Amino acid sequence: QPERKNFADRLEKALPPARLALLKTIAEEAHRHRLPIYVVGGFVRDLILERPSIDFDLVVEGDAIALARALEKKYGGKVTSHSRFGTAKWQIGAIRSALIEKMKAEGELRAEDLPDSLDLISARTEFYNYPTALPTVERGSIKLDLHRRDFTINTLALRLDGRHYATLYDYWGGMNDIKKKLVRVLHSLSFVDDPTRMLRAVRFEQRFNFRIESRTLQLMSEAHDLLKQVSGDRLRHELDLILAEENPVSALNRLEELNLLSAIHPDLHWDASKSDALWRVLKEPLDPAWQIPESLGNQPIRNALAYLVWLIPFPPVSSRAICERLKLSHHLQNAILAGNHLMDELPQLIGQPPSRVVARLEEAPIPALYAIVCLCPGNEICQILNRYATEWQKVQPLTDGYTLHAMGIEPGPVYRRILWALRAAWLDGKITSREQENALLNQLIYTQIIQ
Ligand code: ATP
Incomplete structure (x- = not known):
């Protein structure tokens, strides 16, 4: 119970009132459909680390698309969905003000604090048919959904529906690793499933000033050649995220130290x-x-x-x-x-x-x-x-193409030569006034036309 109170307070502190009200509205609808719903991953991690972010992913244990459609029916907006992945995006940009009116909440809610859209995701399990392939997706429990994630620190879930509101679900030891400041994979094939996680490990380690746990580090040293098989687009995406960090230099130093850059390309170093x-x-x-x-x-x-x-x-x-x-x-x-x-x-x-x-x-x-x-x-x-x-x-001369045309000079490459000669003369200080430019222009026309 004290833990629940603690997380309820943290949510209250982290989110602008309108976002919190939205979260509760969605949770209420999920509860009505008997669907457990959770905020997961980076949002919960950051809540615990007291570096709150306001963007959250919602995972539903059940049909997230049906829930999104129910919200659309009740409150408006527009839902787009991917049935293969069981994901839905509820676009609420256009109905923000109407939504504020409809949501029951105390205090002042501001429409501009609401997001443009929200992702609702059905809990799922992924299988990798072969290393580095894109995964095959199947419906699953929240526990298994969390197990497919990259590191234990990203596996925490905060349940929101009904009496479970603000209950922390920690199936994979995430809380302990946050306390110990460790980046740890969930299983020994994690980097084989997705080698880009090696770059993510460094990013999180350096961002939070954590350490990559020793067994994880060893798995990295065994797997780093798998980066050779990863597409350029995926690698660049991860490097872009690293460059966008608060301290990209420390992450690059660490990537170099761990020989991860040369695994991307033998000539790449920091x-x-x-x-x-x-x-x-x-x-x-x-x-x-x-x-x-x-x-x-x-x-x-x-x-x-x-x-x-x-x-x-x-x-x-x-x-x-x-x-x-x-x-x-x-x-x-x-x-x-x-x-x-x-x-x-x-x-x-x-x-x-x-x-x-x-x-x-x-x-x-x-x-x-x-x-x-x-x-x-x-x-x-x-x-x-x-x-x-x-x-x-x-630096440009006062003369331009129109001037030359007005002087009756036939358009052609000669224009470029004349204008460049004038520009060069200005640049090198050989002319410093309109009169001098005109004198040079006349001289150039004479010589160019003679040629
Ligand atoms: P950031 O603070 O950088 O946004 P984040 O943890 O929110 O970090 P995202 O890249 O937005 O990271 O990913 C959202 C969640 O999806 C993460 O918490 C993580 O658990 C999971 N995830 C993302 N990429 C991978 C991956 N390559 N393998 C496994 N899980 C991943």
């Missing part, structure tokens, strides 16, 4: 000397003078910059192979390869006039240049890149 650069691109404000775009292709810019900092220092052959292995987007691959080549060539730009620098860098993606600056801050190359991105890149 070198702690890049830590400052990674920190800078992920956590610090990006230099506004650079006007860095918010995304590279459709990838959020910080994530793209993290890969750039990580992979640009590799030899081009290695980084090309790693890009392929991780199925990085073409935009990102191009930026990484441009960066690789620039690392070799940049020293030659020292002492060159600005127009030479611009001619060389014009094609380079700005995020790649920014990553290089973060990797070698303060040196001469970095100063050149800074001036390029913040000043030189923007």
Whole structure:
């Protein structure tokens, strides 16, 4: 009983009143259908660790789709479902205010505290027909549903229906491992079933400042070659999650220490000397003078910059192979390869006039240049890149294509040559006024047309 009170209080503290009311409304409906319903996994773990999150998954011991349909009928919204997996999504974005009206609760409820949608999942068991395959799914009890999860710390469930409200179900020793600060798999074939769990183990270990339990660590060392069989998309997804952690550097150090990166690709390593650069691109404000775009292709810019900092220092052959292995987007691959080549060539730009620098860098993606600056801050190359991105890149002559057209010059490649010559003259300080530009323009037209 004291434990139940404790968890009821924790739920109350963690969730905005409207979310809590929603949880109770769903639990009430489940209870009416005699369906046990639980919040599970990361939400419960974080509740115990006092790092509450507000997003929860609901697992129903029975037909979650039927429950979602009953909620839809009673309260509105829209249900989409996957009968193969027994999962339903109840979309409530459009009915938030109406829902607030209908929910019985004390205190002030705010529609904006409600989520856009909720996932209701039927408890299920999964079988792996062969290692690393996607699992086959069957209906099951909450206990078995929890057993298919990655680590004991993620197997806790908090029951919500009727008199069971706020009762903790701890079938697999999760509470004990949270207390002991241990990341432990549930069975010895866990990493064989899903090798990406090795990356998840490191992520949770570093996030919570836990330790991977010793037998689990041993299973990892035996299984790490299985990462070779995992698809690039799945690996990249896990690496993206690691890069989005509060302290990605410690997780990368640990992945390196455990030889998990070289298991992904033999050339892939993490070198702690890049830590400052990674920190800078992920956590610090990006230099506004650079006007860095918010995304590279459709990838959020910080994530793209993290890969750039990580992979640009590799030899081009290695980084090309790693890009392929991780199925990085073409935009990102191009930026990484441009960066690789620039690392070799940049020293030659020292002492060159600005127009030479611009001619060389014009094609380079700005995020790649920014990553290089973060990797070698303060040196001469970095100063050149800074001036390029913040000043030189923007220098344009006053003359443009319309001016040339108005002067009666036949459109063609000659336009580009003239405009570039004018731009180069501005860049190198050979002209500094409209008059000087006009004089040079006349001279250029004369020579270009003579040619
Ligand atoms: P986070 O705080 O990073 O969101 P989470 O524990 O909520 O962590 P999710 O990736 O959202 O993690 O997964 C939800 C739940 O699904 C987890 O608690 C975990 O038990 C389970 N899970 C996720 N991925 C796996 C996996 N590869 N193998 C087994 N269980 C998994």
